[in-house]
Amino acid sequence: MKPIYLDNNATTQVAPEVLDEMLPYFSTYYGNPSSMYTFGGNVAKKIKEARARMAELLGAQPEEIVFTACGTESDSTAIWAALRSNPSKRHVITSKVEHPAVKNLAEYLGRNGYRVTFVPVDKQGRLDTDYLYAQLNDDTAIVSLMWANNETGVIFPVEEIAAQVHKQGALFHTDAVQAVGKIPINLADNAIDMLALSGHKLHAPKGVGALYIRKGTKFAPFLLGGHQEHGRRGGTENVAGIVGLGKAAELAGARIEEENTRVRALRDRLENALLAKIPNALVNGDREHRLPNTTSIAFEFVEGESILLLMDEHNICASSGSACTSGSLEPSHVLRAMDVPFTAAHGSIRFSLSTYTTDAQIDLVIEKLPPIIDRLRKMSPFWAEKAATVCQVG
Ligand SMILES: *Cc1c(COP(=O)(O)O)cnc(C)c1O
Secondary structure (H helix, E strand, O other), X not given: OOOEEOEXXXXXXXXXXXXXXXXXXXXXXXXXXXOOOHHHHHHHHHHHHHHHHHHHHHOOOHHHEEEEOOHHHHHHHHHXXXXXXXXXXXXXXXXXXXXXXXXXXXXXXXXXXXXXXXXXXOOOOOEOHHHXXXXXXXXXXXXXXXXXXXXXXXXXXXXXXXXXXXXXXXXXXXXXXXXXXOEOOOHHHOOOOEEEEXXXXXXXXXXXXXXXXXXXXXXXXXXXXXXXXXXXXXXXXXXXXXXXXXXXXXXXXXXXXXXXXXXXXXXHHHHHHHHHHOOOEEEOOOOOOEOOOEEEEEEOXXXXXXXXXXXXXXXXEOEEOOHHHOOOOOOOHHHHHOOOOHHHHOOEEEXXXXXXXXXXXXXXXXXXXXXXXXXXXXXXXXXHHHHHHHHHHX
């Protein structure tokens, strides 16, 4: 049975068109793109096409795209490049709600000789930009902020922030892994210096990503080796993955309109129906400045993990507080930074849709979830306590 897959911020299905274009590069066209003969040269041409497609989606120049192995590598490369190429600067600014790909590196830097500022967010998950601007100084090497949050979908005004950061002479990097393909991006029009993205969040396979580096930006490679990627990332290219990412970029450009109309409408229908049918349910994060495919809903006084298990009986896939903290009882650092109360953070579920989500799938979730929450609440000591309080007050 096909899953009802509403966990597209964790990973996505490889688009059939992407797979079709990749397959010959596992079999027929196995040449090394660096080789002198035509058999390798043809592979290099296909990589060139992928680079052009990626650049087109981002409003960038092909030379500004470096292919990597994942979003994490792109994030790490960007931050290390900024620090290595500006060694006198020892201050890094990021936010309290970053993906572990940035958060864990920032924490490492904080323990190893750098000063790191973690900018807070408000209860809606919106960044405190005044705080950020007050922290910027001559020692700031890089500001790294996600374009859109993977847990709540909340969008940060990174273009505006990048312009301010530039005035102070610092570099600006954005983790755009969740934004690419979901909201329009035109790097020709802004001051962003580096941007990270990942194939598997965009209907390309796992194991390929890209880093945009604006022309003229001082850069130091993370992987030193061969001359691949113009010496910016050593290692023989993941040809099939790069070909897939190029095709996925082309598809994403063509589908961005649908993402912001049909997918957004499906998400809104799911969210509104669940809020109407289930008492004590709240949306986490700013509903206005948000990705079109994501909703994080707190079902108060129930355990997110229990909701996931019961949804799994209907083959519905979603995430609780955070995929990365599943298995521990700590609510996610994102919901904690937003000051979401404990009783709500624990029952938070993220639904993330895609172009492959259908009306019938959304209908099924709207039908199955309310009785699941009801059943869990009847067993919940928190809920019993809350009901008792309400009775006393009323
Ligand atoms: C998934 C994700 C990453 C990491 O990408 P990988 O390709 O899995 O390394 C980084 N940042 C955000 C916001 C993500 O959602």
